[in-house]
Amino acid sequence: MVNIKDFLEELKILTGIGGNNLLGIFFIFIYYKYMNEYIFIIFMIFLLIFMFKYKIIKFLNIANTDYCNDIYVFKTPKKYLTNKNNMNVLIVSGTHGNENTGIVGLLKFIDFIKNKNLKIPFKSLTIIPMINKCGYEYNSRFTVHNINCDDLNRCYPSDLKTKSNNIINDKIINFVKRSDFVLDFHDAWGFYKKNMGSIGATISISNHNEVQNLSNKIVENLNNFITKDYQKFSILNKNQNVIQGTLSNYCSLLDKKYILIETTGQYNVVKLDERIEHLNIILYSFIDFYNN
Numbered sequence: 001m002v003n004i005k006d007f008l009e010e011l012k013i014l015t016g017i018g019g020n021n022l023l024g025i026f027f028i029f030i031y032y033k034y035m036n037e038y039i040f041i042i043f044m045i046f047l048l049i050f051m052f053k054y055k056i057i058k059f060l061n062i063a064n065t066d067y068c069n070d071i072y073v074f075k076t077p078k079k080y081l082t083n084k085n086n087m088n089v090l091i092v093s094g095t096h097g098n099e100n101t102g103i104v105g106l107l108k109f110i111d112f113i114k115n116k117n118l119k120i121p122f123k124s125l126t127i128i129p130m131i132n133k134c135g136y137e138y139n140s141r142f143t144v145h146n147i148n149c150d151d152l153n154r155c156y157p158s159d160l161k162t163k164s165n166n167i168i169n170d171k172i173i174n175f176v177k178r179s180d181f182v183l184d185f186h187d188a189w190g191f192y193k194k195n196m197g198s199i200g201a202t203i204s205i206s207n208h209n210e211v212q213n214l215s216n217k218i219v220e221n222l223n224n225f226i227t228k229d230y231q232k233f234s235i236l237n238k239n240q241n242v243i244q245g246t247l248s249n250y251c252s253l254l255d256k257k258y259i260l261i262e263t264t265g266q267y268n269v270v271k272l273d274e275r276i277e278h279l280n281i282i283l284y285s286f287i288d289f290y291n292n
């Protein structure tokens with residue numbers, strides 16, 4: 001007979017998940033209800049697979065490294081650029097593969113530029129919609145192939161002398177260095193105004209007057225569109241949110257104009273169509289700001 005207490009204690013250490021975990025309680029319930037250690041063990045095996053599935057994919061090397069490192073870069077052809085503003089703009093998303101607003105929205109935006117002959121008031125516009133391509137395909141925040149980095153938004157160098165430890169961050173860094181302005185799309189799990197610890201429905205901005213003015217405009221347009229009060233967007237000053245290894249932190253080292261957009265969010269808390277509306281409002285406010 002398996003000693004359930006020892007087993008749970010072991011599992012707790014192994015996974016870092018405490019006894020108040022809902023799934024854990026569910027399995028303990030199953031165990032006591034049926035008193036069958038084999039059923040219990042099978043459920044535990046499924047639980048472990050569920051928790052470690054991306055590590056298992058990585059360990060078994062299922063995701064192809066060359067394929068996963070090959071990110072898609074869209075450089076807006078010259079015929080769409082009006083050169084009204086002398087800026088090189090970079091828009092990125094999909095650093096975390098389970099955050100899909102930017103990925104789906106920017107791919108649609110690229111089609112829109114091409115089909116509607118959209119005029120863009122910059123010297124150049126580069127879009128990288130899917131930084132963590134395989135993470136997106138496996139719906140994982142983390143990278144799922146063999147690369148020296150699990151969370152790509154923690155692997156940018158924390159000073160300008162050091163290099164990153166992997167090929168994807170290096171590629172992004174090359175684009176960042178050539179850009180004057182970076183827009184970085186993410187999805188959060190909750191709402192800043194409602195859920196403690198979440199920065200969903202916020203934009204975090206670099207310390208430039210121009211970015212502040214632009215952000216006021218973006219948030220005004222967003223909040224005119226959003227009806228529920230707790231879902232309305234807020235502006236966060238970047239030094240409230242400095243995490244080493246993030247693109248945000250790296251851009252501030254280079255003194256780039258930068259906006260981190262955190263739509264809500266993960267697990268479809270706000271439906272994808274609505275989140276893409278938010279993304280479109282942000283993009284058109286951005287273009288409109290520099291068109292005038």
Ligand SMILES: [Zn+2]
Nearest residue numbers: 096099186187
């Ligand atoms: Zn993210």
